[in-house]
Amino acid sequence: MNTARKSAVQTVVNREVVSPRLAGTKVSDYYASNVFTDTAMREYLSDDAYKAVRGAIKNGTKISREIADAVAAGMKSWAMNKGATSYTHWFQPLTGLTAEKHDMFFMPKGDGAMEVFGGDALVQQEPDASSFPSGGIRATFEARGYTAWDPGSPAFIMEIGDGKTLCIPTIFISYTGESLDYKAPLLKASHFLEEAALPVVHMFDKEATRVTATLGWEQEYFLIDEALFYQRPDLMFAGRTLLGAAPQKGQQFEDHYFGSIPERVYAYMLDLETECHKLGIPVRTRHNEVAPAQFECAPMFEEVNVAVDHNSLLMDLMDRIARRHKLRVLLHEKPFAGINGSGKHNNWSMGTDTGKNLLSPGKTPKNNILFLTFFVNVIKAVNEYADLLRASIASANNDHRLGANEAPPAIISVFTGSYMSDVLNEIEKRVAKGKYDELTNANLKLDIHNKIPDVMLDNTDRNRTSPFAFTGNKFEFRAVGSSANCALPMTIMNAIVGKQLIAFRKEVESLVKAGETKEGAIMRVLRQYISDSKRVMFEGDGYSDAWAKEAKKRGLSNVKTTPYALEFYNTKKAKEVLVDTGIYTARELEARVEILHHSYTLKIDTEARILADLAINHIIPCSLDYMSKLMANVKAMKEVGIPATSAKAQKEMAAEIALHVNAIKTLVDKMNDAIAKAHHGKSTSDHSKNYCDKVKPFFEQIRSHVDALEGMIDDNLWAMPKYREMLFIR
Numbered sequence: 001m002n003t004a005r006k007s008a009v010q011t012v013v014n015r016e017v018v019s020p021r022l023a024g025t026k027v028s029d030y031y032a033s034n035v036f037t038d039t040a041m042r043e044y045l046s047d048d049a050y051k052a053v054r055g056a057i058k059n060g061t062k063i064s065r066e067i068a069d070a071v072a073a074g075m076k077s078w079a080m081n082k083g084a085t086s087y088t089h090w091f092q093p094l095t096g097l098t099a100e101k102h103d104m105f106f107m108p109k110g111d112g113a114m115e116v117f118g119g120d121a122l123v124q125q126e127p128d129a130s131s132f133p134s135g136g137i138r139a140t141f142e143a144r145g146y147t148a149w150d151p152g153s154p155a156f157i158m159e160i161g162d163g164k165t166l167c168i169p170t171i172f173i174s175y176t177g178e179s180l181d182y183k184a185p186l187l188k189a190s191h192f193l194e195e196a197a198l199p200v201v202h203m204f205d206k207e208a209t210r211v212t213a214t215l216g217w218e219q220e221y222f223l224i225d226e227a228l229f230y231q232r233p234d235l236m237f238a239g240r241t242l243l244g245a246a247p248q249k250g251q252q253f254e255d256h257y258f259g260s261i262p263e264r265v266y267a268y269m270l271d272l273e274t275e276c277h278k279l280g281i282p283v284r285t286r287h288n289e290v291a292p293a294q295f296e297c298a299p300m301f302e303e304v305n306v307a308v309d310h311n312s313l314l315m316d317l318m319d320r321i322a323r324r325h326k327l328r329v330l331l332h333e334k335p336f337a338g339i340n341g342s343g344k345h346n347n348w349s350m351g352t353d354t355g356k357n358l359l360s361p362g363k364t365p366k367n368n369i370l371f372l373t374f375f376v377n378v379i380k381a382v383n384e385y386a387d388l389l390r391a392s393i394a395s396a397n398n399d400h401r402l403g404a405n406e407a408p409p410a411i412i413s414v415f416t417g418s419y420m421s422d423v424l425n426e427i428e429k430r431v432a433k434g435k436y437d438e439l440t441n442a443n444l445k446l447d448i449h450n451k452i453p454d455v456m457l458d459n460t461d462r463n464r465t466s467p468f469a470f471t472g473n474k475f476e477f478r479a480v481g482s483s484a485n486c487a488l489p490m491t492i493m494n495a496i497v498g499k500q501l502i503a504f505r506k507e508v509e510s511l512v513k514a515g516e517t518k519e520g521a522i523m524r525v526l527r528q529y530i531s532d533s534k535r536v537m538f539e540g541d542g543y544s545d546a547w548a549k550e551a552k553k554r555g556l557s558n559v560k561t562t563p564y565a566l567e568f569y570n571t572k573k574a575k576e577v578l579v580d581t582g583i584y585t586a587r588e589l590e591a592r593v594e595i596l597h598h599s600y601t602l603k604i605d606t607e608a609r610i611l612a613d614l615a616i617n618h619i620i621p622c623s624l625d626y627m628s629k630l631m632a633n634v635k636a637m638k639e640v641g642i643p644a645t646s647a648k649a650q651k652e653m654a655a656e657i658a659l660h661v662n663a664i665k666t667l668v669d670k671m672n673d674a675i676a677k678a679h680h681g682k683s684t685s686d687h688s689k690n691y692c693d694k695v696k697p698f699f700e701q702i703r704s705h706v707d708a709l710e711g712m713i714d715d716n717l718w719a720m721p722k723y724r725e726m727l728f729i730r
Contacts, residue, residue, distance in 0.1 A: 002622075002719045008227040009721070012729050015225065017263050018325045020270035027273075032280035034082065034157040036075060044074035056151040058210070060191070063151065068119030075155060076105065076117040079166035082157050087117060087166040089125045089147035092182045093132040094595050096485055098312050099172075101127055102165055122168065123149050129174050133598070135591025137178050144175040150183065153309045156279050160320070169309055178588050182487035183308070188583045189494035190304055193350070196498035197374075199505055201352055203518065204370040208352040213494050215307035216474070218298040219314060220289055220342035220482050222330035223265055225730065228721040229328040234610050238603075239332035239397070239483070242611045242699065243619070245707040246338040247724040250292065257290045262730045265295060268325045272297070275317050281310040291339040292727040301347070301474075304494070308487045311344070315483075331483040334400035336723060337703075341401035342482035348493055349474040350374065360473040361420075369522060372427070373504070376526045376533075378475060379414050381500035382468055383533040385492075385577060386412035387557050387568040389468070389477070392492040394565035394596070396603040398481035402560065408467030408479045410565075411551045411558045413538040415466035421539060427523070428530045465542030491583065499577045504529075562600050563688040569593045597684040604691040608675055611702060612668050614720075619706050622717040623661050629714070630654040657712060660705040667705070671698035 022030065041050050049070040055061040063071070079087070088100040103125075105115040129138045129145025138145065153169035172181035179185055190213055197211040229235050234242040261269065269286045276283045276299075285298040302310065315331060322329045334341035350358040358374040382389065389412050393402075401407045416424065467479035480489050504525060511521035535554040540547060551558060559565045568574060569589060578584050584592070631654055634647040678690040710718060 002716060005231060005719055005721055005725075008225075008231050009725055009729060011227040012225040012725075015264065015326060017267050018271075020267050020274065022274045023267075023270055025274075027277050030274075031277045034159070034278045035280040036078060036155040037280070040078050041074070044078045046070055046074075049074060053151055063123075065119050065123070068123050068149075070119075072117050072119045072122040075122065075166065075168075076115065079155075079157060079164075080105065080115060082164060084157050084164040084166045086163075087121070087168065089127070089149075089170040090167040091127075091147050091170045091172040092309075092312055092485060092487065093172055093180060094135075094182070094592070095133060096483070096599075098316055099127070099132070100165075100167065101125070125170075127172070129172075129180060132172075132180060133595045134174065134180055135594035135598075137174050137176075137180065137587065137591045142175065145172060145180060146175070147172050150187070150305070152187070152303075153306050154280065156313075159275075159278075178585060178591070182485045182491075183305070185583050185588070186308060186487040186491045186494075187305060189491040189498070192581050192583060193494040193498040193501075196501040196505075197350060197358070200373060200377075200501050201356075201358070201370075203373075203508070203522070205352065205354055205356065208354045208356070210353040211358070212351055212353075213304040213490070214301045214349050214351055214474075215304040215486065215490060216299060216301040216347040217307065217311050217480075217486055218285075218296060218343075218345040218347070219311065219318075220294060220296045220344065221318065222291070222294050222332075222335050222342065223268065223322065223327050223730075224293060224330065224726045226323070226326050226328050228726050228729075231719075231721050232726075234607075234614060235328075235330070235335070237610055238607045239330060240335045240400070241337065241723075241726075242607060243614060243703055243706045243710075243720070244337065244723050245710040247722070247727065249724075249728075251290055251339050254290070256288050256292050256294070259288045261286070261288060261295075264325065264327070264730055268322060268327055269295070269297070271324065272318060272321050275321060276310075276314060279310075279313060279317075281314060283314075289340070289342075291336070291341075293730070294340065294342065301349070304348075304490050308485070308490060311486050333395075333397040333481040333483060336727065339727075341407060343401065343407060343478060344480045344482045344484060344486065346477040346480045346486055346489055346493075347471070347474045348477060348490065350497075357473050359470075359475065369519065372423075372526060373522060375420075375470070376424070376529050377500050377504050378497055379416070379533045379537065380504075380529040381496040382412065382414050383536040384500065385496040385573065386536060387559075387571070388492050388496060388574055388577070389479075389489070390557065390559060391565050391568040391574075392489040393477075393479045393481060393484065394562040395481055395484065396562055396600050397483055398479075399561050401481065402479060408465060409542050409548070409558070410560045411542070411548065411556050412467055412479070412536070413542065413551070413556065414475075414533075414536050415469040415539060416537060417470060418539065420470060421537070424530050424537075428527050466538070467542070492578075495577050495581060495583050499581065561692050563597060563685065563692045566593055566596050566600075566685070566688075594684050597688040600688040601678075601684065601691050604688075604696055605675065605678075607699065608671055608691075608695050611699060612672060615664050615668050615702055615706060618719055619709060620661050620664060622719060623657050623709050623713055626713045626717050627654045627657045627661075630657075653712060657709065660709050663705045664702055667698055667702045671695060671702070674698065 041053060049067055052063050052067040053071060056063050086102045086104050088102045090098060090100050093099050105117050107114060107116045125147045127145055127147060128143045130143045147170040150169045150171055155166060155168045158165050158167050171179065171184040173179055173184060193213055194211045201208045201211055232241065234240065273283050282300040283297050284300055287296055289296045318329045361371050362368045390410060402410045469476045469478060477489060507525045508521045511524060512518055535556065538547065548558060570593065578589055579586050630650045634650050637647050638644065674694045678695055679687055681687055681690060
C-alpha cells in the first residue's frame with residue numbers, strides 16, 4: 001500500500017473513542033440552557049420589555065428603540081451570567097452557509113472598561129454587503145448592508161472551545177432594502193401563508209387567531225475519518241469523490257440500515273445531541289442510513305422560521321463536533337458514486353393557535369372537512385406550481401442525487417397513499433352526484449397474532465420514491481438536498497399554498513353568494529380541485545422508466561439539471577406567486593437566479609479543475625510507474641531466457657494501462673478547452689448551461705478510465721484512499 005495511504009489507514013485503525021462530554025446526564029437538566037427562552041426573558045426583562053417581545057413574536061408588532069434598550073440590557077445580563085464576553089448578529093447569506101461578525105461587550109472608560117450592549121447594537125449591525133453574493137444588487141463600491149434582529153427566533157449562546165458568544169438571529173438586507181439572505185423571504189412567505197390561511201380556517205374555527213407553518217427536517221450525512229479525508233483532495237475541496245471504483249461490497253446486503261451504531265459514531269452522535277439540546281434544537285432520532293458510513297438525525301417539529309435556523313445551526317455544529325472526534329462530516333448530496341446519496345426531508349404542515357394541525361386527518365378523515373380542505377389545496381398548489389418546487393431544490397450537488405435510483409426523481413409528483421386516494425376518489429364521485437352527507441369510514445388496524453396488540457395502521461403508506469408524499473399528518477418534501485438551506489423550499493412551499501388558499505376562498509365565496517350552502521360550496525370546489533390535480537398524483541414506483549414516460553404524457557416536467565430548472569423562476573406564473581405577493585421584489589428574484597446560476601458555474605468549474613489535477617498529477621504518474629514495472633518485468637524475463645509467450649499478461653496489462661492513460665490525457669485536454677470556452681455567452685445562465693452541457697460530461701468519461709486503472713494498478717502504488725477504506729474503516 002502507498003506509504004501515505006497506509007499511514008492514514010493505520011491512523012484510523014488505531015483511533016481511540018473520544019468520550020462524550022455529558023454522557024449519562026438527563027437532557028432535561030440542560031435542555032435550552034444556552035437559549036434566551038421565554039423563561040429567561042421573564043427573569044431578565046421588565047414586564048413591558050417582555051410583553052413587547054412576545055407581541056413581536058405573536059403579532060408582528062414593532063419594538064421601539066426604548067424597549068430595545070431594555071431588551072438588550074436584559075439579554076446582556078443573561079449572556080454574561082452564562083460566561084459570554086462577545087455578541088454577534090447571526091445570519092444566513094446567499095452563500096448557503098451562516099455568517100457572523102463578533103463584537104466584544106466591553107468599551108474602554110477612563111483607565112478601565114465597562115460592558116456595553118444597547119438597543120442599537122441589538123436591533124441593527126452593518127456587515128459588508130458587497131462581500132456576499134448579491135446577484136448585482138450591490139457593487140463592490142456599494143458596501144453598506146444591514147443585519148436586523150428577528151425576535152421570532154430566540155437568541156442563543158454558541159460555545160466554541162472555552163469561548164462563549166451571544167448570537168442574535170437576524171435578517172440581512174442591502175442599503176436599498178433588498179433582502180440578501182434566505183430568512184427575510186421566508187418570513188414574508190410565512191406571513192403571506194398565514195394571511196391566506198386564516199380566513200379559510202375561520203370557515204371552521206372562529207377562535208383561531210394564528211396559522212403557523214411547521215417544519216421537521218431529517219438530516220442525512222456521511223462520516224469518514226479525517227486522516228482519510230485529508231488524503232482525498234476531491235473530498236476536501238468538492239465535498240464528493242470525483243474518482244473511485246466501487247468496492248467489492250457496498251450496500252447490496254442492506255445490512256447497514258438501522259444496524260447497530262459504531263462506537264466512535266455513537267460517541268459523536270451523543271456529543272452532537274448534547275450541543276443541539278443546549279441550543280434548544282429538539283433532536284430526538286439517530287440511526288444508520290442505507291449506505292455504509294451514512295447516518296441520520298431528526299428533531300421534533302417547530303415553527304418553520306425556528307426550524308430553518310436550527311437546521312443551519314446543526315450543520316455548523318456537525319462539522320465542529322466531528323473534528324473533535326477526528327471525523328469529517330460529508331453533507332454533499334452524493335459524496336460516493338454507486339451508493340445512496342443524502343437528502344434533507346422537509347416534513348411540512350400547518351397548525352393553528354387553537355391546537356389544530358390542519359393536515360391531521362383525525363379518526364375519520366373522510367368526514368373531516370377542515371382537513372380535506374387543506375389537504376386538497378396543498379395537492380392543488382403542487383399541481384399548479386410543481387416547476388417552482390423543482391427549482392427550489394436545484395443545485396449542482398442535488399443533480400447527482402435526484403432520480404439516481406435511491407432518491408425521488410426530478411419529476412414532481414404527490415403520493416397520498418391508497419387509503420387517502422380512495423377518499424379522494426369517493427369524494428369526487430359522491431359530490432358529482434350532489435351528495436354531501438357523511439362518508440363511510442373503516443377502522444385502520446392490522447390483526448397479526450392474538451398475543452400481539454393491534455397494530456394501528458396509518459392512513460397512508462410510505463413511498464420512498466415520491467418527491468412529495470403525504471405521511472399521516474404532514475407532507476414530506478423528500479427531494480430537498482442534504483446540504484441545502486431549508487429556507488428556500490419552505491419559502492416556495494408557503495408561497496404556493498398561500499396563493500392557492502386565496503383562490504379557494506374566492507371560489508367558495510362566489511358559490512355561497514350564488515345560493516350554495518357553505519359545506520356544499522367547499523365540497524364542490526374540492527371535487528374540482530381533485531379532478532384538476534390528478535395528473536400530479538402518483539402512487540407507484542417513481543424510479544421506473546414507465547413513470548417517466550407516463551409523466552411526460554401527463555405534461556409533467558422532468559428537468560434533470562440545475563441550469564434548466566432555474567429557468568422556472570423566470571416564468572409568468574413564478575412572478576405572480578413570488579413577486580406579486582411581495583415575497584420578493586422583481587429585482588430580488590432576478591438576483592437570486594443570477595446567484596444560483598453563478599454558484600452552479602463555480603461548482604462545476606472547481607470540480608473540473610480538481611479532477612484535472614488528480615488525473616494528471618496523481619493517477620497518471622502511478623499508472624506509468626506500474627506500467628514501467630510491468631515492462632521491466634518483461635525485459636528481465638527475456639534476459640534470463642524465459643519465452644516471450646510467458647510475458648503475455650504483463651504486455652496486455654501494460655498496453656491496457658497505456659490506452660487508459662492516453663484516453664485520460666486526451667479527455668483532460670478537451671475538458672480544459674471546454675472550460676476556456678464555457679464563459680462565452682451573454683449571461684450567467686449561458687455560462688452555467690455551457691458548464692452543464694459541455695464541461696460536466698467529461699467527468700464521467702475521465703472517471704471511467706481512472707476507475708478502470710484503480711482495478712489494475714498495484715495497490716502499493718495507488719495513493720488515494722479507496723472506497724473500501726473510507727466507507728468501512730471507522
